[in-house]
Amino acid sequence: MDWLFRFPQLDPEFLLAVKRAIDGALKALTRGYGQSIEDFFYPLQRVLIFFESTISNAPWPLVVIALAVIAWFAARRWAVVAAVVGTLIAIGLLGLWQDAMKTISLVFTSTIFAIAIGIPLGILMNRYKRVGGVMQTVLDVMQTMPPFVYLIPVVMLLGIGRVPGFIAVVIYAIPPIIRLTDLGIRLVDKEVLEAADAYGCSRSQKLWKVQIPLAMPTIMAGINQTIMMALGMVVIASMIGVQGLGLNVLQAIANQYFTQGIFNGFAIVGIAIIFDRISQAYGHRLQKHRGAAHD
Template structure:
């Protein structure tokens, strides 16, 4: 048995820190919450208010632009049609809005941090352990402070999703820029390119396939959080799965699960397509 005299707890200082944040910066967190919620509701309103057939056509256009594959493009339309026929269209649009918001914020955070990590080794040394914690810490753990700071609803669900989903984008942005051929960078420098011009004109375009792979993983991980997010007030397919669990309705849970799988396949194929050279088939 481990000696009790060597035991220590970090519970009290962490709880005190979170209480201090709520007490002293509650208005700031409310302002952030309101801003995120307004944008999220706007995205959700657009998706839910757009005719279903327009949404399907839009996804088919994206699939065609990303892959140039006729069969895949038609398959995307058929899969989304199945979602609607299962009676899950509205829930799917809610889930898509949550994912879109989380992905946009992840891109705003992840790509700049990935660039900094690639450019400065000291930043990389700090970021990598933090990313390890973010990816390995159970999602329920950071749901608790998110609830305390932002309350129940869509906003803490978005933030919890970001924490879980942003690490792959940071890691692969860092990796993609580091893998750019040094001779290409040296040639750009020799022609008088400034660091910013080299970054945006040479390094980022060459690293784009790797960055898109990171974005793909971020979207997939965000989608895997939909059921957890439903436990703190997020709507959508995750809520339907949760209701199926609570009522032991296997069919209801399976239908929502199929909707999640279809959405994952559609988004995965589209983002993979944009990360690869375009081919006509």
């Protein structure tokens, strides 16, 4: 009866061989092409460094004003502007300004990339149903895979630093924007689409004049989620050498510095609130004219 209590697993030797083969292949890939892969991502690294140094080296009042202006144009509400300014000042007073700027810069760049890749993928997913089916499965896997797992291959290929961190963040944060772009386009009123067809829209006219504008509130919800996930992953990515608030948290865990952990944690929450309020308020403003007719 022994076999009932021990699951008939594959031969351990065989499993070991499989693992070795895959890891070996990946290592060989890294060894053989490591330099060219790194060269390939070099422009990306320049971009990341450029953003980070711009925002970190800028005079702090300028950064505060710039974010306040962005908040105003997105939300058109003083309450949101006040919340943004207040949060930034609190972060600065806690002595976390430089680290916070690094975190903001990485979240910002990775969100931009995630949007730039995610929206077109969402459109493709919507247009080609078969691609959509495959992509749905891939996205399900991506969203349930523990985020730490993403770190392993990027570290193996690219070592530690900004670029692997950035890639891990983008991969982790991209599913919502893809999904919600697809969903937003699917939810567009059928009669409006029929009107677009009846007036002779080409596919691209229909997409840009009707589907995307009408899907925009949903897409904004996706962007909001993507930002939040990017912010979460930036902390985890500190394990592979991403600097900023996450690294402080990591040190705090390692050394049991409770207060440092709490301060940095709150700073991350503060940044999350800034991004969230700005993007949500913008999304709401987009919806202003979407309500049902009142007759």
